[in-house]
Amino acid sequence: MDGGQWDWIVPAGLWEIARPLLPAPRVRPQGGGIVGVADEAVFAAIVYVLVSGCAWRALPPCFGASKSTVHRRFLIWSRAGVWERLHQAVLDRLAADDLLDVSRVVLDSAHVRAKKGGEHTGPSPVERGKPGSKLHVLSDAAGLPLVVGLSAANTPDSRELKPMVTRLQSRHDPVSGRYRKIGKPGKLHADKAYDHSELRRWLRGKRIGVRIARKGVESGRRLGRHRWVIERTISWLFGYRRLSPRYERRPYAYLAFLTLAAAITCHKRHLKLTM
Structure with missing residues (x-):
């Protein structure tokens, strides 16, 4: 995947912070299977849903991932606490630069x-x-x-x-x-x-x-x-x-979107103050 492919939707540098926070993908014990969609594309698709407010089924084909794949991985990452850790990682950077x-x-x-x-x-x-x-x-x-x-x-x-x-x-x-x-x-x-x-x-x-x-x-x-x-x-x-409005019936799913929005808001501020 070419670097910067998703810069039109994901703020610069956010993926680099998020990537080490993602849980390792599960490996099929019997081997085989198909090549999964890259995490970076799924991450960009999740940000797109947050920003645009579109339904999962309305995801554009440019992400190369089905709505079920993106939604499933969103739920997995949400249960794993990825968005809270991403928000905290961004806050840590702001604090390290004395910007909080x-x-x-x-x-x-x-x-x-x-x-x-x-x-x-x-x-x-x-x-x-x-x-x-x-x-x-x-x-x-x-x-x-x-x-x-x-x-x-x-x-x-x-x-x-x-x-x-x-x-x-x-x-x-x-x-x-x-x-x-x-x-x-x-x-x-x-x-x-x-x-x-x-x-x-x-x-x-x-x-x-x-x-x-x-x-x-x-x-x-x-x-x-x-x-x-x-x-x-x-x-x-x-x-x-x-x-x-809130569309998610599961509170942790809505809170996941809210936490991701807070992380992006803080990250954009960090970019603005350090440019």
Whole structure:
């Protein structure tokens, strides 16, 4: 395969980061079989589905892979944690180049319509009770997505604060055995949906500054000058058409696409800042 063949859809250098993270293909014990489609072509096809929002069956023939091959490998890689490790590998590069600012982190969520239902869906309070999900995003001070999550649309935002912050602070990668390079967050900014005294105590116990708007006390305007970046981040993620609406019934499949989108977003930022 010629180098750069998929540059029109895969950002430069992303495949080189992803390639060593893929699980080894299974070998038929009896030997034989047909030559499989190259992983690079399948990776490009998955990125194409994420960006374009097309159905698996609508994949163009230029990738040289059937929709069943691409979909099957996507599920295998998703179960193997490839997208989480890819996202972390990109974040490690940003951290190594001192391009992550965790002196302030920002947390927010957004509703997404769930077309086919499935796990992690519920009646959406902003969609007249139609089935939906919430995606949760924790970003650095510049809006780079550090952690992403998924829950049912009727899940209170406050319930996801601890898991999101804990995942950010978990420095040991159980898959690779490496220690992550992201530093400890200094302050956490969030809107009034996260205003709970127990959460404030929990954050202070972890020596994280609390910058959460207070219900009935603060208008949120002053805090909004730091929180606006997360709105832009969510807009970046929804620019990947496969994420809105949600078509995947399996929550891990949707979360896989969401994590890949976060990895690509961070990688593009790294390319821009290091060119």
